Amino acid sequence: MSDANTALQDRIRTSLSATRRWHPAEFVFWALAFAAFFLFPRQLLILNEIAIIALFAISLDLILGYAGIVSLGHAAFLGAGAYAAGLFAIHVTGDPLLGLAAAIAISAALGLVTSPLVLKGNDLTRLMVTLGIALLLHELANSMGRITGGADGLQGVVMKPLLGRFEFDLFGKTAYLYSLTVLLVLFVVARRIVHSPFGLSLKAIRDNRLRAAASGVPPARRLAAVYTLAGAYAGAAGALLAQTTQFVSLDVLAFHRSADVMLVLIIGGTGYLYGGIIGAIGFKFLQDWLSALTPQYWQFWIGLVLVVFVLGGREIIHGGIKGLLRRVPFGRSRTKEGAQP
């Protein structure tokens, strides 16, 4: 019988590793992302923005797509990271990596501290509480003008050269490679985490909290952990924003930031990490195209896109992406089944 058993074990091993292994297309994707540096030297500022939005979206995907936590105020962490990095550069040192680390630590702490608030109640409560926290921070930043610059924004954020050698220039050369590298590193870490036992337990909590608890998973602890992690990731995105633009605007805590990042995930899809990146690209193109069309009223069309997507467009686009992924022969593609929140 041990032969059959060994065969079964091998089969199990193969199944479990199927989604964990990197598909060749992923390597191609990231190579292209770095190649963009050479291919589009005049669009580096936009590409930098896309990378930052992508990181922000991935952080939301971690809680929304993987853990099922709904949030209307994820901008709170973006803002916390941005202001932390900006203030760090002004008052401590302009070294980008140290500032990034400080911002990550602070927004992670914010995530940890606010996680009990998010664990209580139902979805509606969560939406309200997260919205409230973001608005709270926005008000705080607005009124503490002496520290944050208030409505005028935080100025005087001067960055030292990255690794002592790469100056932040006007064309975004350092900025893009910096943001892209941070994105890649954090992406790899997140990918590792979602395919770990921890990631599986998150999926369980998302699908059926009762079952998760009945399986020995402590839902509150795991959710708090992933919320802290997501806070850290969003804070990193905020830090990148502050450091690459050398400015922090109050807008970083505005409601539309939280709404926009959700639109990004709607476009790209949740629950498979790449949704944040694809969505960021799509969103940025959409935003630029719309702003060119109607510089003042493009929010109208964004709103329309949101409505259409939610009413039913989402399924069409994701169905299309799913179909495409299935045609690529990398073994079972389990990226998007049941991925909708």
Next chain:
Amino acid sequence: MLTLLFDGIAYGMVLFVLASGLSVTLGLMNFVNLAHGAFAMAGGYAAVILMQRFGVPFLWTLPMAFVLSAAMGLLLERLLYRPMYAKSHLDQVLFSIGLVFMAVAATDYLMGSTQQIIRLPTWLQGRFDVLGVSVGRYRLFVILLCGLLALALQWGFVRTRFGSRLRAAVDDARVARGLGIPVNALFAFTFAMGSGLAGLGGALGVELLGLDPTFPLKFMISFLVVVTVGGTSTITGPFLAAMLLGIADVTGKYFVPQIGAFIIYAVMVVVLLIRPEGLFARSRT
């Protein structure tokens, strides 16, 4: 001091009328409609346009704003909202946010971004003294009108047959249908009423809350606070919550101007933590 209280009550009254519709739709259809403020905005702009371009007297603009917003609500409910009932709360939120963005941008385009001003009839302007307390005429008018509305709503909700059908549908739509209650028509009617009330509130609020294209976004959180703190199963809950909020906001802004809105958000977060169903909600085991 008492003037502040009085002003706070007036503010709270308008908030109540504005938020009451949201409370019922949330409780009735379990639908999170963040675009509720857009209907209020429509009523406010309707009142302004009617007065400024068509010379309609102020008092007449109020019921007209109600009707207009109600009609808009009825139309949108049938066309857009109905397919959204079955979707998740997150989807509903995103949907209504999309609607808000559209409404804000469209209003900006059509009406410009400046604050709208309403010229109150002379008998509603100014203040007079009552026992040493300075009382604004308009505020008194608002308090009386909204108070009457609140009583009417409470009576309608609790004492009429429509009210009991509504409450049945709130408690369990499936069972209500089984009992022959026309739930779809009920939903449509209630949504229209809620939107109408919002429009009326918007018209009343031009003087007290201001009116510009960002109104739905600015006050969205206030409505949500009233509804979450007040709960959705009663009329009295949101009423008390709106009073609390109105008084807190006015006195807060007076005594500690820098903090301002901070208090509201903090209060909401704290309340939600202690009692997620709302401070005044009838607790459901």
Next chain:
Amino acid sequence: MTAALQTFGLSKHFGGITATDNVSFTLETGARHALIGPNGAGKTTLVNLLSGVLAPSAGRVVLMGHDLTGLNPEARVKLGLARTFQINQLCASMTTLEMIALVVAERLGLGARLFQALDRQDAVIRETADIVARFRLEDILDETIATLPYGKQRQIEIAAAFAAKPRVLLLDEPAAGVPEAERQELLNTVAALPADVSVLLIEHDMDIVFRFATRITVLVNGKVLADGPPQAVASDPRVKEAYLGEAIHG
């Protein structure tokens, strides 16, 4: 012999309703114990109290000497208590394999590991393979649970509970909702559970009860009406009345 599971004066009130009324009963080690009672007797409430989904209004639950008061469900699982639900509670978007692997990983204390790949954990793989083989889940290993027929899902429900290597297993109407054709396999699975696992079975189907149980507790209106070997309970006039009375009114 220390009892596997014991309750002392366990009560649960919901507003004016008493769902569980001063229940004291004992589940012996290695037992095959059935809990029966008419509809609304409070059987599932009792299981929820035992597993920690509900907190009691009064009384205690003791698991192999551990007082479970105040412990949430996941803590009780760690102490060796597992249960199945009356209606399947599975993770719909997971595959069968993932569902079982999850429970095994948690049991082995790997659940909180952020950076370790599941497929590299040999212990997890070995144990998962054992469970899969025991419950004959090989054919549906990679199927998404949402796509499986209810009977198969029920099989997974029991396997998932078993994967936690419980000392005490609470089965809440395992055959409920399972089509006739798939019942036999399910019942064989239940009958084949190892002797050192103490099983409390809640069931309506008297055939299953009398075939499986060596001891029966009858619950009526939240109170224990009778408790003893099957024949004694079957011939107890009070039990007959409770069921017959139910049949007349119910």
